[in-house]
Amino acid sequence: MFRTLDALVLREVRFRESDRILTVLTADSGKLTLSAHGALSKKSRIVAATQQLTFSELTLFEKNGRYSVREGSVKESFQGLRQDLERFALASYFAECLERFAGEDQPEPELMQLGLNCIFALSEGLGSCGKIKTAFETRLAGIEGYAPLTEGCAVCGRPDLREPRFLPEEGRLVCRACRQSGRALPLTEDGVSVLRYLLEAPAKRILAFRLPEDELRLLEKVSEEWLLRCADRRLPTLEYYKSIRGFTEGSGPV
Ligand SMILES: [Zn+2]
Structure with a gap:
């Protein structure tokens, strides 16, 4: 079954040669663990969309309660963070906090909004x-x-x-x-x-x-x-x- 949702990538772990395991936050389903096959291969179309601290639209395939990423497009890459180590480090802390508190497979619209707002503010230097x-x-x-x-x-x-x-x-x-x-x-x-x-x-x-x-x-x-x-x-x-x-x-x- 396919499903498309907006997700903030909280964490990525490299797995095998070119795969990533992602922890993402979504408004409707809270925290999800996804596998992204080939996400590190240069030819892959999902490389950018599955990077840590990226907000993306992901199309997932679900089988037996496991999700894999089939397609992805970047909605916001928070470029300002990639040029500033302190702000990137702080956004990573926000991501760890969101991962700590978000429930799995349950709506988390407030956490999602807080995370996106604060990471956007960091990226844009709004404080x-x-x-x-x-x-x-x-x-x-x-x-x-x-x-x-x-x-x-x-x-x-x-x-x-x-x-x-x-x-x-x-x-x-x-x-x-x-x-x-x-x-x-x-x-x-x-x-x-x-x-x-x-x-x-x-x-x-x-x-x-x-x-x-x-x-x-x-x-x-x-x-x-x-x-x-x-x-x-x-x-x-x-x-x-x-x-x-x-x-x-x-x-x-x-
Ligand atoms: Zn008093």
């Missing part, structure tokens, strides 16, 4: 890497049902927290004076507003916020640590991205 990363991580946690509790201080209840702190073990905010024990990551009041915005804004508007660079760094630490906790596993692409970006763990602002 700094830190800004796009913070938006992606926060929103992804929200879509997956892990939105941190941001209404107010978890102890005193104030909606306008005084010197806010994020408790990564609990996914909650407290005022500095209300903090009792455990790890706490500092945020600014505007950072808390952006956190709320990212969880509630329409999907197409998640990058429509402004925050000074030093405050964004604090928020990025929160979004990253929280998403890692939700993912509950190491994400090697994040470590690679950070090595590219020149970060060393824990050296950010305190």
Whole structure:
């Protein structure tokens, strides 16, 4: 049986001489594993359409629950990523996150939209890497049902927290004076507003916020640590991205 769908190639693994095994994300069927025979042969018409971080229309042949790619055409190749190692590394991290959270054979329209929007923004330079990363991580946690509790201080209840702190073990905010024990990551009041915005804004508007660079760094630490906790596993692409970006763990602002 043949089937045509739009797919974002999250990962490709070389297999035998000229084949690829692909992990792709689709809106209607979530995550799928596909084989692409001959996808590395120079004569193949599906070479470009089956590259990692390409958005393509693929025609699949299904037999016994296994899919193979028969035809493919590129809808968006995100060329801007191919010329910028840092942005490509960050997009690869997004792809690993999408692979981690997407369900198999179940609709994932929100994840698809988030992934395409953020990878497009990276490719087109529609924001700094830190800004796009913070938006992606926060929103992804929200879509997956892990939105941190941001209404107010978890102890005193104030909606306008005084010197806010994020408790990564609990996914909650407290005022500095209300903090009792455990790890706490500092945020600014505007950072808390952006956190709320990212969880509630329409999907197409998640990058429509402004925050000074030093405050964004604090928020990025929160979004990253929280998403890692939700993912509950190491994400090697994040470590690679950070090595590219020149970060060393824990050296950010305190
Ligand atoms: Zn408080």
